[in-house]
Amino acid sequence: MEKRDSVSIVENFWHEVWKSRNPDAVDRLVAEDFVITSGGVEIRSRGDFKKWIAAFLASIDDFKFQVIETFQNETGDRVVSRWRVTGRNNGFMGSEPCQSPIDMTGTAVLHVREDGLLQHNWVERSALEVHRSLQATK
Secondary structure, three states: OOOOHHHHHHHHHHHHHHHOOOOHHHHHHHHHEEEEEEOEEEEEEEHHHHHHHHHHHOOOOOOOOEEEEEEEOOOOOOOEEEEEEEEEEEEEOOOOOOOEEEEEEEEEEEEEHHHHHHHHEEEEEEEHHHHHHHHHHH
């Protein structure tokens, strides 16, 4: 089996969707039945994922996304990325918008299909730590 360069596929996803703050880019980058598992919740379907992205982006002003590192398994069907999000609170995780700094790190494990579309993204993020810091600023 030929090894795929799935790192490039995932880094393009980070750039097109998150760095460019463009939820509509998922239309050409993820499968119709895409699933993201984050914070114990599954968001299913491309359409619901786009809504989730838009809400996430709206909750952080001056949103910046930085990829720390990305690597893949032998066959290229799994990619792992570590990333960092910074910005200012505009209602993150249902908190009151207060413009306090947000600095969150996370790890994503993505399933890349043979056709290059993303099928699933399992995300772990330091959201609890961010939530606690926002509560402390009250």
